[in-house]
Amino acid sequence: MRAASKRQQIVDAADELFYSRGFSQTSFADIAAAVNISRGNFYYHFRTKDEILDAVIDKRLADRENLLGKWDETSDDPIKRIECFIKIVIVNQAKIMAYGCPVGTLTTELTKLDHASKDKANEIMALFRDWLTRQFEELGCESEAPRHALHVLSWSQGVATLAQAFKNEEFVKREVDQIVQWLVDVANAGATNH
């Protein structure tokens, strides 16, 4: 029980550190210090750095699935649900301006490293893509749903990258308003087609 708790503490700390410093710039010593255990003891919980990475990705996947599940329950209107996604860039604005998007930056880093878990990290991105696709399907734009999903996902990655670069709050708000307007237009166009 306490073992699981300690393991969870390690994964949580690694999650934060991988996000704020990057995976390869986070050492065993960094994580051990964050959870107050010795470097030697670390080996008891995780044998390799890649093991921790996999655990972190699993946690992120679970967290996001949880989040998407909650959004599914917030409203019957898929527009409202997609707006939940859009507004992450505002809800998490402070962290995004400091460290970028946790999903996008990890994907980019692992791909450059050609890391064995890069595909697994991409699954988080795919999770959002597929969820968005379902929302657009419910909106009535069946054949266009996958394209709209990629469009919104791409939009969010761009906003996150520029938010980190320029730290411009107004830019973020403006882009959110713009994409929400686009979303409403898409919904109306889909409705008139039926």
Add this chain to the structure above:
Amino acid sequence: MRAASKRQQIVDAADELFYSRGFSQTSFADIAAAVNISRGNFYYHFRTKDEILDAVIDKRLADRENLLGKWDETSDDPIKRIECFIKIVIVNQAKIMAYGCPVGTLTTELTKLDHASKDKANEIMALFRDWLTRQFEELGCESEAPRHALHVLSWSQGVATLAQAFKNEEFVKREVDQIVQWLVDVANAGATNH
């Protein structure tokens, strides 16, 4: 003469390696091997890794200024020039799918490292932003020009990130067509206002 040439070789090799592997995952040994000099000799040309990074950023800044200058000369129509920028994601598609955007990924990495040269790297992003702003001003949308510039820049970063994640050529083409259409609409709206 040969010294300058060797120095240039080093900067070029570092530029490529920083792009494909990332800054902190590129070692002195990697760069030295790429230009066929010994690690010891390296110190004669660059005393610290940060010195190489600064030289690489300077080179990238110069390269981009050069590129933007050429685009300025391609056409009198700012729409055509902005389209040049938009189509980088197609021209450089192969590399972008492999390593992402060189400007965006470096900015992200240095910010996470809290590196002393992060602001300098951001200047490359600002260079594009300011150039785009001038193009939109020429288009006639004066007060909206800075916003449009950020919008296009943000769009390009999003497309690059998703291109790297999903490696979907059709997605890139579709997004390019979409933003070009948006650009034409903006131009028409600006024209009717005058």
Add this chain to the structure above:
DNA sequence: GACCAATTAGGACAATCGTCCTATTTATGA
């Protein structure tokens, strides 16, 4: 041919990295 500066190679250095081994301490349950 001799001299001087530019350029190069080799290796030392202290620090840090991921990994691993081995005691020791702590907690659990019969």
Add this chain to the structure above:
DNA sequence: TCATAAATAGGACGATTGTCCTAATTGGTC
């Protein structure tokens, strides 16, 4: 209470890192 397992600390290991020093080589100039 005692045996057993879980958990922890400390340190060793080989490799690699950025940095730096020194000696050797090269090339051009008088």
